[in-house]
Amino acid sequence: MMSKGLLDPKVDFVFKNIFGSEKNPEILISFLNATLKPKNIITSVKIKGNDIAKQFIEDKYSRLDVKATTSNNEIINIEIQLKNEHSMIKRSMYYLSKMYEEQLGEGEDYSKLGRTVCINILNFKYLKTERFHTAYRLKEIETNEELTDIIEMHFIEIPKLEENSDEKDLLVAWTEFLKDPESEKVRSLEMTVEEIRRAKDQLVRMSNDAEQREIYEMRAKILKDKVSALNKAKEEGREEGKIEMAIEMLKDGEPIEKIIKYSKLDESEILELKKKI
Known part of the structure; x- marks a missing residue:
């Protein structure tokens, strides 16, 4: 406002x-x-x-x-x-x-x-x-x-x-x-x-106008929630991308240190992924 x-x-x-x-x-x-x-x-x-x-x-x-x-x-x-x-x-x-x-x-x-x-x-x-x-x-x-x-x-x-x-x-x-x-x-x-x-x-x-202001408040909140949802989806997409990269590097036999560097995942997360491959 x-x-x-x-x-x-x-x-x-x-x-x-x-x-x-x-x-x-x-x-x-x-x-x-x-x-x-x-x-x-x-x-x-x-x-x-x-x-x-x-x-x-x-x-x-x-x-x-x-x-x-x-x-x-x-x-x-x-x-x-x-x-x-x-x-x-x-x-x-x-x-x-x-x-x-x-x-x-x-x-x-x-x-x-x-x-x-x-x-x-x-x-x-x-x-x-x-x-x-x-x-x-x-x-x-x-x-x-x-x-x-x-x-x-x-x-x-x-x-x-x-x-x-x-x-x-x-x-x-x-x-x-x-x-x-x-x-x-x-x-x-x-x-x-x-x-x-x-x-x-x-x-x-x-x-x-009280009614118009009420509609405005509702619309402003909905638009804010939309942006939050988009940002969350973006973050989730980013995390999925990191996991996919780590899996591919593990399959290629790359060392853990290198996977941490490129995927930005923790060592514990990478070791968990390794168990699933």
């Missing part, structure tokens, strides 16, 4: 309620124009799957993402992630491909396929680049010539936003809002950017 009682807009339930609101589509329009910087400004959006059913809130594997189509005939998916999860790029590519493929019914013309964009907002550093915003398309490996812009993937890594970033860049402004909506920077932005003021108003309304 943010200081002074405002809910954290980086929790997917809150993010979806602000940026996926059919009552305030100008918030999403502003964010998309800031992120995509299109030649033809997006003037309207059709938001899909706006309702958040109780079973989605309680399911730690559900994706409370924002889906929309734009006035530029683009299909957009925005997902916000608090913690690093396994195979995130592959997972994002899977959803991007699925969105692209689902546009056509059987026998329909490929020319009907619209531009498909996936935007990943991350509350952690993930990519090697130093920039907080990166975008990827299909390009020729050596000449960098673009094949098509029909599919596009964006990453916004909040912790990479630098203190001296230019707030006149609207994406910087929106990222500041997500980073800390109660900061002096955001208070100043509210005065100049109407959409940010509306987003902050919506956040204040949610924060003052």
